[in-house]
Amino acid sequence: AQTVTQSQPEMSVQEAETVTLSCTYDTSESNYYLFWYKQPPSRQMILVIRQEAYKQQNATENRFSVNFQKAAKSFSLKISDSQLGDTAMYFCAFKAGTASKLTFGTGTRLQVTL
Amino acid sequence: GAVVSQHPSRVICKSGTSVKIECRSLDFQATTMFWYRQFPKQSLMLMATSNEGSKATYEQGVEKDKFLINHASLTLSTLTVTSAHPEDSSFYICSAREVVAVTETQYFGPGTRLLVL
Numbered sequence: 001a002q003t004v005t006q007s008q009p010e011m012s013v014q015e016a017e018t019v020t021l022s023c024t025y026d027t028s029e030s031n032y033y034l035f036w037y038k039q040p041p042s043r044q045m046i047l048v049i050r051q052e053a054y055k056q057q058n059a060t061e062n063r064f065s066v067n068f069q070k071a072a073k074s075f076s077l078k079i080s081d082s083q084l085g086d087t088a089m090y091f092c093a094f095k096a097g098t099a100s101k102l103t104f105g106t107g108t109r110l111q112v113t114l
Numbered sequence: 115g116a117v118v119s120q121h122p123s124r125v126i127c128k129s130g131t132s133v134k135i136e137c138r139s140l141d142f143q144a145t146t147m148f149w150y151r152q153f154p155k156q157s158l159m160l161m162a163t164s165n166e167g168s169k170a171t172y173e174q175g176v177e178k179d180k181f182l183i184n185h186a187s188l189t190l191s192t193l194t195v196t197s198a199h200p201e202d203s204s205f206y207i208c209s210a211r212e213v214v215a216v217t218e219t220q221y222f223g224p225g226t227r228l229l230v231l
Contacts, residue, residue, distance in 0.1 A: 033218070037222075042224070043152075043205065043207075043224070043225050044222065044224045044225070045158075045207065045209070045222035046222075047219060047220075047221065050219065091157060091158070095218070100146050100163065100211060100218070101148065101160055101163060102148075102160075102220060104157045104158050105157065106156070106157050107156075107157050
């Protein structure tokens with residue numbers, strides 16, 4: 001079974017600064033996908049970024065980028081130029097290539113302050 | 115990204131009654147949808163995988179006779195909470211799996227807050 005660990009329950013960052021959220025996972029699968037989802041106070045889950053394990057290049061989506069370290073089974077999310085609208089719960093998720101369901105971490109609550 | 119709707123967004127019911135929640139993929143077809151439950155300040159807990167045209171697959175510990183799932187079309191899955199009790203009060207979220215070529219992504223509905231009195 002796969003596990004996803006987010007060791008930072010809460011984090012805070014000032015507006016315009018950069019913050020990195022940590023995620024580690026454990027799996028014996030060779031083909032898998034990793035995701036970061038954001039859940040703002042509205043509770044709508046929003047896909048932030050995805051990474052295919054077979055791709056060596058780190059995924060980037062505007063201000064969001066990941067640091068994917070396959071050997072270390074680490075998948076951190078970097079948010080640059082943080083904005084107040086980035087305040088949310090962030091969930092790291094894993095999907096085995098052969099499976100359809102996601103395994104979620106426990107989440108990191110990010111607060112962006114003025 | 116793709117859009118998933120969920121209805122109702124909020125429901126209050128009396129203990130013993132049944133409540134149906136709908137999940138629709140608005141701009142794509144989804145052979146697979148998922149139902150989650152989320153307690154306050156916690157992560158999402160997968161309840162079941164809904165497969166179009168076949169029986170749902172339930173996670174361990176989830177009562178299939180209590181949480182009835184029907185996936186009758188490629189854009190609609192429903193979750194019926196039967197004989198609801200106060201302990202069923204929770205936030206229920208659905209997601210739909212979109213497959214484009216070899217890329218697979220789950221898109222989530224906005225959730226349904228259920229309160230059983």
